[in-house]
Amino acid sequence: MNAPVTLPDAGPVSVSRVQAWVFRAPIDTPVRTSFGVMTDRPAVLVRVEDPDGAFGWGEIWCNFPTCGAEHRARLVDSVLAPRLVGRSFTSPDQAYARLAGETHTLVLQTREYGPVAQALAGVDLALWDLAARRRRVPLWQLLGADRQRVPVYASGINPELAGERVAECRAAGYRAFKIKVGFDAAADLSVARAAADDLGDGEQLMLDANQAWDRDTALDMVRHLPHERLEWLEEPMPVDSPAADWTTLARASPVALAGGENLADAPGFDQSIELGALSVLQPDLCKWGGITGCYTVARRARGAGRRYCPHYLGGGIGLIASAHLLAAAGGDGLLEVDSNPNPLRRTLAQPYPAVSDGGMTLSGDPGLGVEPDLETAARWQVLHTDRHR
Incomplete structure (x- = not known):
């Protein structure tokens, strides 16, 4: 039997804004696997912001299928962001548990187990980054x-x-x-x-x-x-x-x-x-x-x-x-x-x-210690969503 694991105390988090970006960068040489080929390099980023302007970044897995990146970003915007914006949680893990519970029936109905779990994972990363930045410590x-x-x-x-x-x-x-x-x-x-x-x-x-x-x-x-x-x-x-x-x-x-x-x-x-x-x-x-x-x-x-x-x-x-x-x-x-x-x-x-x-x-700066260069990445941006109060 697995012993219970206690997560670190990250402190409370509040959310006033949720954004998602999709990027697709062209590549010269496809990436081959036994089940498929990647002909470009996609990425979906999530940014959460609290009422004080503090923020955190996350990322969502989106390599397959080819159309998957845009779909996951829209799941963040249409399913998860409305359940986050304007709410406060005692910790990032409480937010994760609440969102997983609130979307459970939707997942059963749609059979979107993977995409919803992946979108939720990216949001969770962003909330942990936010919590570490608020405490001014590296994650x-x-x-x-x-x-x-x-x-x-x-x-x-x-x-x-x-x-x-x-x-x-x-x-x-x-x-x-x-x-x-x-x-x-x-x-x-x-x-x-x-x-x-x-x-x-x-x-x-x-x-x-x-x-x-x-x-x-x-x-x-x-x-x-x-x-x-x-x-x-x-x-x-x-x-x-x-x-x-x-x-x-x-x-x-x-x-x-x-x-x-x-x-x-x-x-x-x-x-x-x-x-x-x-x-x-x-x-x-x-x-x-x-x-x-x-x-x-x-x-x-x-x-x-x-x-x-x-x-x-x-x-x-x-x-x-x-x-x-x-x-x-x-x-x-x-x-x-x-x-x-x-x-x-x-x-x-x-x-x-x-x-x-x-x-x-790793950096000793707060949170992840890194941020995306959105100005440089703009050439590869194909979608941006934004939900806020």
Whole structure:
């Protein structure tokens, strides 16, 4: 049975204004996964403001489907903002619980589980940022962290030219790398072996199959992967595969299994932690839970001896929020930093913290310590909504 987790006391929050922005930045090289391709880089930001003019920023996961970003922003404006503006809450987590409760029947009626949860996660991030800014402390400190620096890894590396991309990431300060697999078994094994052979002292390698294999394929793959040099194998099977299949694979695999970005609620994470098949838990705080939900998951995962490594693939605000939570979670987890070109990563999180010697040092300024450069990002803006009293 999972022990209760007490969230840090963030203090009360009030909301007088809620805004959302959608950005779409063009890219030259599409980002490939086993289930789809990203032909541009979208981002949805949320800004909440209180009656005193204090504010906080959040971000909503919106990578798929292609039309998803605009829809999530409109969910914020039409569903969540009317339930926030003009109200006060004892804490960000109370606001999260109230909004989740008030939208529960709507979610059941529409089956919009994912989009509403993602919009709520972004709002939650913004409220925690607001609370930390009001207290004039960095979010990592409000969350109880005793460190500002977190280890990072370069992710999203496509198998084509993986060697070149790893070399580029190494030169950029990374010491750990994650390569996409799940396309073709022979090609997957070839790229994994080549990358493993190329690792330097102290470097780490991970693979991400993005739910591409069934149980039997996964069992065959783990027998042939260069497991001596792999930190983990991520999402080898669909997240809804039977628990017995996950247990069978975990027992057979010499490589630690990782996952969590596609678990959709607190019971799902609790069940996964209890099952024990995943050695590495990877909730995405822009996809579900925000700080409120993922802080609890991180604490429970660490308490059960699991490694907490937040999943992330988006713009700069969500990335920095993930880093703050990782700092508070402790342990030897790594922050996922997408290695693919994306101008929204730096532009939406200024001043952007540099990566050096395998780590990133967070700001000591209040809240997230970063803000989006909306003037520069205006060229990519496709939608803006605004609700206020």
